[in-house]
Amino acid sequence: MAKFRKKGSKGLPPISTASLPDIVFMLLFFFMVSTTMKEVSLKVRIQSPQATELAKLEKKSLVTYIYVGVPTHQYKALYGSEPRIQLNDQFATVGDIQSYIAQEREGMKEADRPKMTTSIKADFDCPMGIITDIKQALRKAQALKINYSAVQKSNY
Amino acid sequence: MAKRETPEVNAGSMADIAFLLLIFFLVTTTMDTDSGLARLLPPPVPENQEPPPPIKDRNVFTVLLNSNNQLLVKGKPLRVEELKDAAKEFILNEDNDEKLPEFKDVEVDFFGVVPVSKGVISLQNDNGTQYQAYLMVQNELQRAYNEVRNELARRKWGKGYDDLDEDQQKAIRAIYPQKISEAEPKNIGKN
Numbered sequence: 155m156a157k158f159r160k161k162g163s164k165g166l167p168p169i170s171t172a173s174l175p176d177i178v179f180m181l182l183f184f185f186m187v188s189t190t191m192k193e194v195s196l197k198v199r200i201q202s203p204q205a206t207e208l209a210k211l212e213k214k215s216l217v218t219y220i221y222v223g224v225p226t227h228q229y230k231a232l233y234g235s236e237p238r239i240q241l242n243d244q245f246a247t248v249g250d251i252q253s254y255i256a257q258e259r260e261g262m263k264e265a266d267r268p269k270m271t272t273s274i275k276a277d278f279d280c281p282m283g284i285i286t287d288i289k290q291a292l293r294k295a296q297a298l299k300i301n302y303s304a305v306q307k308s309n310y
Numbered sequence: 311m312a313k314r315e316t317p318e319v320n321a322g323s324m325a326d327i328a329f330l331l332l333i334f335f336l337v338t339t340t341m342d343t344d345s346g347l348a349r350l351l352p353p354p355v356p357e358n359q360e361p362p363p364p365i366k367d368r369n370v371f372t373v374l375l376n377s378n379n380q381l382l383v384k385g386k387p388l389r390v391e392e393l394k395d396a397a398k399e400f401i402l403n404e405d406n407d408e409k410l411p412e413f414k415d416v417e418v419d420f421f422g423v424v425p426v427s428k429g430v431i432s433l434q435n436d437n438g439t440q441y442q443a444y445l446m447v448q449n450e451l452q453r454a455y456n457e458v459r460n461e462l463a464r465r466k467w468g469k470g471y472d473d474l475d476e477d478q479q480k481a482i483r484a485i486y487p488q489k490i491s492e493a494e495p496k497n498i499g500k501n
Contacts, residue, residue, distance in 0.1 A: 171325065178328035185335040203442040207452040208345040217344070273344060282444050283437030289492075293354045302445055303346040 198223030198240050203278035204307035211301055216269050218258045218297070220251065222284060223277035237280045239288065248287045255295040275303040347448055352491070369411045371400045371431045375447055377438030390446050397454035400429055401486060418484045419477060420466070426485055434493040448490075455488050462486065 200223045211217050221240040225233040229245075239246050241254045259267055272292055276285060292300060373393070374382040381388045383396055403410035411429030418424055431451060435444050456471070459482050463471040471482060 172321070175321070175324040175328050178325055178332055182328055182332045182335065185332065189335060189338070203445045205347055205445055205449040207347060207449050207456055209348040211344040211346065271348075273346060276441050278440070278442035278445075280441040281437060282435050282439040282441060285441055285444070286435075286437065289351060293351050296353070298351040298353060299348070300351055301344075301346040301348050302448065303344055304445060304449075306345070 194219070194221075194240075194243055196221060196223075196240070197226055197229050197243075197245065198238060198277070199226050200275055200277045201279070202275070202303060202305045205302075205304035206307050208304060208306060209301070211271065211273060213269075216262070216266055216271055217301075218255065218270065218272045219275055220272060220288060221275045222280055222288070237277065237284050239284070248284075248291050251288060251291040252295040255292065255297045259297075269299075270297060271299045271301055272297045273301045273303050347445065347452060349448070365430060366412070368409055369428045369430060371397065371411075371429060373431065373433045373447060373451075375433070375435040375439050375444060377436040379440050379443035381447070390443075390450060393447065393450040394454045394457070397431065397451055398458055400431070401427060401454060401458050403427060403429070416484065419481045421481060421485065424485055426487070430489045430491055432491050432493060451490055452488075455486060458486050459483070 198221050200221060222237055223240075224235055224237055225245070233245055239248065239251070241250060246254065255272070259270060262270060274285065274288060289300070292298070372382075372384055376382070381390060381393065383393065388396060400410055403413075406413075411427045413425030414428055415423050416426045418426075433447065433451070435447075459471045462482055462485065463469060463474055463478070467474060467478065471479065474482070
């Protein structure tokens with residue numbers, strides 16, 4: 155009469171978690187691929203200026219960066235403490251901008267070229283003289299869409 | 311010695327390891343969408359171009375920014391905080407003031423024929439102006455335009471300018487065109 159259920163023979167079978175690592179790895183790979191590590195190491199000190207009316211820069215591949223600022227400590231001896239322009243990984247002068255823009259434009263797809271945006275990342279304390287020079291150079295290079303990089307102003 | 315079976319490697323902790331990596335990447339990823347003030351530069355002027363016809367005084371909103379980051383707007387010193395309202399007044403010219411810009415009737419989709427201001431904001435800065443100050447002025451001017459456009463969008467469609475579709479945005483841009491002209495650089499107020 156007395157019937158004993160065999161232990162563990164019935165009841166819900168445990169959900170197999172064997173595929174969990176796969177799922178997680180998939181996520182992992184997604185993030186690894188979509189993460190863009192910083193491409194250039196900054197040689198100038200940039201403290202972004204603040205603004206409120208910001209527009210987002212959408213497509214990274216369409217954006218060319220121009221960095222402006224005082225050279226960081228280790229480059230001070232070589233390049234002085236006046237604001238300098240950095241294009242890609244090296245210091246440059248205003249005269250280099252035109253060829254730099256042309257070169258960047260070459261590297262883009264034909265259809266993307268008119269949408270090219272130049273982002274000017276300059277230190278907030280730069281004098282406008284250098285920025286104006288850059289703007290004039292960009293005008294000459296026909297890179298008319300620009301973006302003054304700035305961060306959201308916290309209190310207004 | 312009895313032959314022992316090699317125990318299977320426990321794969322249960324694999325998920326933990328993967329999670330750890332995942333969390334690491336999640337934290338370090340800066341989907342850092344750069345943001346900033348978008349501007350359009352004027353195309354380079356051909357050298358042998360004749361100078362453009364002069365613009366009437368009332369149609370120009372001159373903003374001068376000197377090397378001490380001080381503003382001079384239409385000949386009067388102004389603080390940056392007041393610039394937005396001054397610019398808005400100039401753009402709107404609600405009372406048809408004699409000193410503020412004239413209008414020109416233009417046909418715009420959705421709105422029909424509307425008066426569009428002929429005003430131009432002229433911004434001139436010194437070579438010694440601080441970048442932050444210059445950006446602040448640009449920002450305030452942009453804010454004036456954004457507010458004016460937003461107000462119109464709300465009146466017409468009951469939503470903000472950013473929520474409108476492209477044609478509607480275009481119509482609003484046609485009514486309040488953003489005309490900020492930057493003069494060729496000069497040295498003002500050198501010290």
